[in-house]
Amino acid sequence: MTETAKTEPTRTVHFIEEIMEADVASGKWGAPGDRSVIRTRFPPEPNGYLHIGHAKAVCISFGLAERFGGTCNLRFDDTNPVKEEQRYADAIAEDIRWLGFRWPGAGEADAQAGILHASDYFPRMHEWAVELITKGKAYVDDQDAETIRAARGTPTVPGTPSPFRDRPVEESLDLFERMRRGEFGDGARVVRAKIDMASPNFNLRDPVMYRVLNTAHHRTGDAWHIYPMYDWAHGLEDSIEGITHSLCSLEFEDHRALYDWFIDAINEGRPGEWGEPIHHPQQIEFARLNPTSIVTSKRKLRQLVDEGKVSGWDDPRMPTLSGLRRRGYTPESIRSFCETVGVTKFNATHDITLLENALREDLNARAPRRMCVLDPLKVVITNWGEHGDEQRTEWMAATNNPENEQAGTREVPFARELFIERDDFMEEPPNKKWFRLKPGGEVRLRYGYWITCQEVIKDDTGEVVELRCTYDPQTRGGDSPPPDAEGKVRKVKGTVHWVSAGHAVEVEVREYDRLFTVERPDRAPKEAPDDWDWLTNLNADSLRVRTGARLEPNWPVSDVERSVGTGDFADGIARLQFERHGYYAVDGSAGDSRPIFNCAVTLRDSWSKK
RNA sequence: UGGGGAUUGGUGUAACGGUAGCACAGCGGAUUCUGGUUCCGUCAGUAGAGGUUCAAAUCCUCUAUCCCCAGCCA
Numbered sequence A: 001m002t003e004t005a006k007t008e009p010t011r012t013v014h015f016i017e018e019i020m021e022a023d024v025a026s027g028k029w030g031a032p033g034d035r036s037v038i039r040t041r042f043p044p045e046p047n048g049y050l051h052i053g054h055a056k057a058v059c060i061s062f063g064l065a066e067r068f069g070g071t072c073n074l075r076f077d078d079t080n081p082v083k084e085e086q087r088y089a090d091a092i093a094e095d096i097r098w099l100g101f102r103w104p105g106a107g108e109a110d111a112q113a114g115i116l117h118a119s120d121y122f123p124r125m126h127e128w129a130v131e132l133i134t135k136g137k138a139y140v141d142d143q144d145a146e147t148i149r150a151a152r153g154t155p156t157v158p159g160t161p162s163p164f165r166d167r168p169v170e171e172s173l174d175l176f177e178r179m180r181r182g183e184f185g186d187g188a189r190v191v192r193a194k195i196d197m198a199s200p201n202f203n204l205r206d207p208v209m210y211r212v213l214n215t216a217h218h219r220t221g222d223a224w225h226i227y228p229m230y231d232w233a234h235g236l237e238d239s240i241e242g243i244t245h246s247l248c249s250l251e252f253e254d255h256r257a258l259y260d261w262f263i264d265a266i267n268e269g270r271p272g273e274w275g276e277p278i279h280h281p282q283q284i285e286f287a288r289l290n291p292t293s294i295v296t297s298k299r300k301l302r303q304l305v306d307e308g309k310v311s312g313w314d315d316p317r318m319p320t321l322s323g324l325r326r327r328g329y330t331p332e333s334i335r336s337f338c339e340t341v342g343v344t345k346f347n348a349t350h351d352i353t354l355l356e357n358a359l360r361e362d363l364n365a366r367a368p369r370r371m372c373v374l375d376p377l378k379v380v381i382t383n384w385g386e387h388g389d390e391q392r393t394e395w396m397a398a399t400n401n402p403e404n405e406q407a408g409t410r411e412v413p414f415a416r417e418l419f420i421e422r423d424d425f426m427e428e429p430p431n432k433k434w435f436r437l438k439p440g441g442e443v444r445l446r447y448g449y450w451i452t453c454q455e456v457i458k459d460d461t462g463e464v465v466e467l468r469c470t471y472d473p474q475t476r477g478g479d480s481p482p483p484d485a486e487g488k489v490r491k492v493k494g495t496v497h498w499v500s501a502g503h504a505v506e507v508e509v510r511e512y513d514r515l516f517t518v519e520r521p522d523r524a525p526k527e528a529p530d531d532w533d534w535l536t537n538l539n540a541d542s543l544r545v546r547t548g549a550r551l552e553p554n555w556p557v558s559d560v561e562r563s564v565g566t567g568d569f570a571d572g573i574a575r576l577q578f579e580r581h582g583y584y585a586v587d588g589s590a591g592d593s594r595p596i597f598n599c600a601v602t603l604r605d606s607w608s609k610k
Numbered sequence B: 001u002g003g004g005g006a007u008u009g010g011u012g013u014a015a016c017g018g019u020a021g022c023a024c025a026g027c028g029g030a031u032u033c034u035g036g037u038u039c040c041g042u043c044a045g046u047a048g049a050g051g052u053u054c055a056a057a058u059c060c061u062c063u064a065u066c067c068c069c070a071g072c073c074a
Helices: A015-026 A052-068 A086-098 A118-134 A145-150 A169-181 A230-240 A250-267 A298-306 A321-327 A331-341 A352-366 A473-478 A559-563
Strands: A039-042 A071-076 A138-141 A190-193 A208-212 A226-228 A245-249 A282-286 A376-381 A394-399 A409-414 A417-421 A442-445 A450-458 A464-472 A498-500 A505-512 A543-551 A575-578 A582-586 A596-602
Touching: A015 A052, A015 A245, A015 A282, A039 A052, A039 A245, A052 A071, A052 A245, A052 A321, A052 A331, A071 A086, A071 A118, A086 A321, A118 A138, A118 A169, A118 A190, A118 A208, A118 A226, A118 A230, A118 A250, A138 A169, A169 A190, A169 A208, A169 A226, A190 A250, A208 A230, A226 A230, A230 A245, A230 A250, A245 A250, A250 A282, A321 A596, A331 A352, A352 A575, A352 A582, A352 A596, A376 A543, A394 A473, A409 A498, A442 A473, A464 A473, A575 A596
Parallel strands: A039 A071, A245 A282, A376 A464, A505 A596
Antiparallel strands: A138 A190, A190 A208, A208 A226, A376 A417, A394 A409, A417 A498, A442 A450, A450 A464, A505 A543, A575 A582, A582 A596
8 A cells, every 4th residue: 555645634632642641751550651551442332333423432542542552442331231232242343443443352353352341340340349338338229210310309409318328238238139139120129329419410329330130131141130330330341451541421521420439439448358459540531523414313323224214324324434434435534534623622513524525535545536427428429430440449548546646547448439428518508617518619538539519419308319529530648639830739628528338337326415404403493393303304315326327447446556555445445536526435235236336425516616 | 590511713623821823614816638636825713801920812700601410321
């Protein structure tokens, strides 16, 4: 893979990185100056697919570890068996690998290698819970969920303690053991931390640590009847793995007090009869990604899939990583996008065009160029046989990638019958700025010849079905003809793409528009009725399938292009620039015999704006 | 009415008491065999009010606005 000449975009050092730098310098986690001590983790719950919002979190935790020469674990936070499935875990791991990140022990052969699971820590968490109960810092509560909620209080009125709050330690221990063995029904009892029912921070009003769930877990089977809550489990998982910096999103700021409380509670009296103190990571919060015109709510994405608004989680219009991948997005473009949005605690809005621009930038440098006529209009070169060689094919050299000279050229066939884009011809152009083909007008066929439209042929309905043109043999390759006797060079303003009708490959091209045309699809308008449905913002016209497109026959790409890094992407997905249109990716999931190309993003069009 | 966070051009993001910079978008121009790319120019900002200081986006006080929190979800 060749390097593009571009210099790396200047990367700004964000606040989390500064904290890490300071910790490295002070030797908080190891020898001062040893950057490799940085340990982060990405802890998804395997209950759905990763989307572009998750990509930011992935890039932060994995990216920071990469930058410091430390490590980032992939850990499935599988503490709630009723929502989790192995297939989600598999998809998540695949998406992270696709982005180009690796966790310790990740192997190329075994996709599962090195992946960690909260469920593997259940026994240790259980021991620590017993410890907290024994220390009088936790208790079993017999109240049901409704009662507990009612007693929790409000922002201004303190909660009231459970009547079971001060029950004997032995009784709690016994009940906890019976909970574990499955003697009680779902929700019958919980274990609660004994903190402060009057705390202004709700998370500290005796939070639940364990609930009874008589549900089989996708990894531990029916070994457990109790499952730990996030707040209890998460810090312990981080502690066990020796995480130095536990990075999460802003909504967990209020949970940090609890995160710290649990670890401190375990460490109380340590070193001592309970053993050595356990590791205490630092939780740091950052703002989520918040892109315009898409939804990232898992519930809403699921709704789109379930109601058939899209073809699946990997529909190319979906903001899931699997959808973006199928659409043609490169991992590099997504990582570049995450770099430009930065890392702060500010709830920013990220224009989705930034993501599109990141892809354009990457693909402009790397994607091989091809000519593809999406909506063919036949052109017959009437003077092609002027020397009696009407059936001949001429092969024209075309540049594979103007951004990368080493990508070389290819030979494109030119013959008597061609296709051009229907849009590139107008019988009656609206103004003088029409540089493309018109009756009596001349245009350059890129890398081909200059042609002049002599005759327009229509069918019974008046639709143009064919153009009869003449070519100028002196313009071979698309170059200007030699100067005339007076030294004047003839010029042509317009250049259009084309294919040879007899040589082109028929392909299917799928073009996508935004799934939602408003900036905030899930935000109800000010005067919306109570039953306002967010799906009213759905763009009914977001998919366009073109079945009759014609691609020049240089496909798949050449060895030369592959060898210099164009036409060869690390994820094995081929992407091309169809000149004057956009960037297109081969859809391998569609399972059709005819090649299918998804339009990842169009070229910028500074013309339509004017 | 409680607690926790946040606020710098249109949108993001730097500046860590010392010239408010960069990117994207916008606008104008140049180059171009892609209405692409590239290049040049340009518009535009410290939420508000006080205070400290030779000097404040930065420190202090008050105000405003926005986000999160009352799951046996994560």
